[in-house]
Structures are given as C-alpha cells and as structure tokens.
Amino acid sequence: MLTLKLITEQTDRVIKGLNKKHFQGAEEAIQKVIAMDAERRAAQAALDQKLAASNQAAKEIGALMKAGKKDEAEAAKAQVAALKSECKELEDKKTRMQTEMDAFLCTIPNIPYDEVPEGSSAADNLVVKLNDKMPCELPANPKPHWEIAKDLNLIDFDLGVKITGAGFPVYRGLGARLQRALINFFLDQARAAGYEEIMPPTVVNQASGYGTGQLPDKEGQMYHCEVDDLYLIPTAEVPVTNIYRDVILNEKELPVKNTAYTQCFRREAGSYGKDVRGLNRLHEFSKIEIVRIDTPEHSAESHKEMLEHVEGLVQKLGLPYRILRLCGGDMSFTSSVCYDFEVYSEAQKRWLEVSSVSNFDTYQANRLHCRFRRTDSKKIELCHTLNGSALALPRIVAAILEDYQQADGSVKVPDVLVPYMGCEYIR
C-alpha cells in the first residue's frame, strides 16, 4: 500500500498518478485517507494522554503501598477507576480507526512512474523492442502446439482432465524432459547472473498472501485449502518475497537477488475461448521467478538488469519476441512500472506473454514491512521490491514447438537446450 507520508506530503502527485492508472475516484479516496489519518492521530494523542495519567497514578499507588499508607492508596485506587473506562473506549476507537484506514489503503493501487505511458488498455502499451526473426523456416501450414504435442506424444491434455481437470496437462517423454530442460536452463542462467536459488514451499498461509497483495482482493484467484486455511501459490513471488516480511536488512546486504522454480497454481476463473487452448492458459504450470530487493536509489538500475536478463533468455532460445512497456491502465495493481515480454507464436499468429518484470517501489515493501538500515545514518527505510518471470514455461514451450517445427513433423531443439535435452530434434 502507499505510504501515508507520500499521500500527505505529495497529495497532488498521488492523485495524478492514480488518475493515470485509471483508478476511479482518486481525489475523493485520497482526501478520505487524509481525513482518516488526522482522526487516527487525534485518537492516538487523546489515548496517550489518558494512559500517561493512568501510568502515573499506578506508580503513585505503588509508592504509597510501599510507604505503608494503605488508606491513601485505597483512595487513589478509586480515582483511577474512572480513567480506566475512558482508556478502554479510546483504545477501541484508535484500533478501529487504524484497521479501517489500513483496509481502505489496501484498496488504493500503486502510482505509476513518469516513464509509464498514458493509456487505459493493452492497446495503449508501448512496444519498446521488436525482434520478429523466426529461428527456422516453417512448413507452409504450421501446426499449433497442441497438435504438435499430440502428434509427438509430448503432452496429454485429456489425461490431465481425467486425473485432475482442464488446465492440468500431463507432460510425458520428451515433453516432460523439455520441461526439466527449461527449468534447469533458466535456473542455471539465473545463478550465473548472481541470483541465489531458493526452493520455497508452494503452499502459503494467509499472512503471506496478504504480504504480497494476493489477499484480500484477489482471493478468488488462488486455490484455497480450507481445512488448513492455506493457499496454493500463484507464483514463487509470494513465498520468496515473504522471506523478507517483517525484516530489516542492512544496506550492504542489498540488492538481494533470489530466484526460484516452483509450480504455480491459478484458478483463472472467468477465462475462456482461444486464450485457454493448449498451453496458453493453465491452472498449474512451472515458472522460474527472479526477485530483487534494493535501495530506492538503485532499484531502477536493478529493474534494468532484470530486463536484460530476461531478454537474454528469450534471445538464447532464439524466439521472436517483443518488449512492451505497459501503460498506466494495463499495469497491475501493485506495480510502479512494468515491462511485459511476449514471444511470437507463428501458428497461432499471436504474441504470448511469457514474463512481466515489475518494480513495486515501496508499495509492496510497505505492506510487507520490508525495510533496510542505512549504513551511514542508521536510519530505517522501506526497501524497493522487484520481480519478474524468468521465465514461465508453458507459452515458451508453445512457442518452441510452433516456431521450431520442421517440415517432417519433428521439432528442432534450440541450441542452448540441446545439452539439457540430450538430443537435437524432438521426433
């Protein structure tokens, strides 16, 4: 959530930012927060005063007891009784206001950076880089990946339906091996770039879901194990970022660079049509995530490095790709700036999103209470958090199958994956 400091000190900027993000009723919402904050402060001040008086009285009574002046102590006790109920009332009021304000703050999205283009939908996203070179010469009528996967016995969608349901494919043979090859390739690349590999739990508690912002608003997007009140993670971002919940890092520990491969689970309620065909949208999929935590002054540089890393991955795989700078209206709730990577699927004639690389500024850190201590001043400040997919497997697999398909029905293995696959062609 946005910090109160930002809202109170740079009100105009916040309102402008929210408008850019196409958040309805920005002005009113911000004025409401400011009013709530003022009220909260007043309640706090009033409560503090009463508590101070009550603490003082307790001390005096203690002193009287010690001095053996029982009568005077008893008299003082009677006087304190009144204070007590007042305290209770003020306390309740303060807690209620704090809770209300926090809940309301959570409904206000992050504000975009200046570099974020204006716009309300995906159509307004800015293509900042385009590389549409195909890795191979394709057959006259290229097949979509679901046909290739079926012909080469790589993925069995029907079997997944039998075992679990739609959106849970079964990978087998070279299809399964391709999954493992990509996971290892991506992790090796991340390690080479200095990211520490993490293998976190794939099930998290409420506090973690809240920390990264999936809860409370996006509750319906996650699978929920009600008996234990745990959630299946929609991305490794959740458990990995939560490592740093309620943590104060030292400045010299920054930037933190973590990577993790996990299975990701998404309910994707409401999705339909050609979007969900084949591997385009699944309920369970593999993804390698990179997460960074950095100082405010260095986070932009970090973000750039992450973008270069992800670009390196798609380049090495030889896939046609483009990079989009998302416009204000299409960015996620929590990000300050976000770039999407898309690879081109020749057979489907469409771009498939394989990565989003975002800087959340302090928005996520504020909710997480992820802070760092300055080496010089010893002051504590909120960190900046960033993350990105590097990369999500299914659409990469779709693109590889489609863009590397050969006239004889086989699929050429991208050079970088050959050592991981142990073969040059999938046939």
Next chain:
RNA sequence: GGAAAGAUGCCGGAGUGGUCGAUCGGACCGCACUCGAAAUGCGGCAAGCGGGUCACACUGCUUCCAGGGUUCGAAUCCCUGUCUUUCCGCCA
C-alpha cells in the same frame, strides 16, 4: 493423532505482581591503547505510533508468540489460540 515441556531483544539466556524495555554473556558499531592487528578497557546497540526540531536533542504511548481476562499496576497470574521441542504412534 496421543503425552509432556516451552515461546523474552541479532543470538544465547536471566527474570513468578510495582522504578523491567527488561540482569548478564556473545555478536555488532564507535572510542582508547597499537605502526597495524589481536587482546584489553570505556561507551553504544529493538521497533511501531505520536509530540517536538530545518535537522538533532528532548519527549508521551505501545510492544517480552497472538488474542482476551484478573489487578491501581502484568514479561511475571488466569483463559483461548498458534507455533516449537522431546517421547510415543504413523510414514515418503
């Protein structure tokens, strides 16, 4: 799943009703000593929400797992929950 014990600051570990935000040790930081280091000595060393200040200083309140309760007063007593450890059972 059954039984028992426990949860205190970065870590270890005291503290069973009043001046305890918390003894002590370690780690860490600063200073002194040293050519430098080690050793030693001295000092510092929690966070949150407020007030205050240009910024400090200074200052009120809260927090000893969480939430309730008893009391004038709770780290300390009571209740509930969570988690951890050990033993038993089960088990990849």
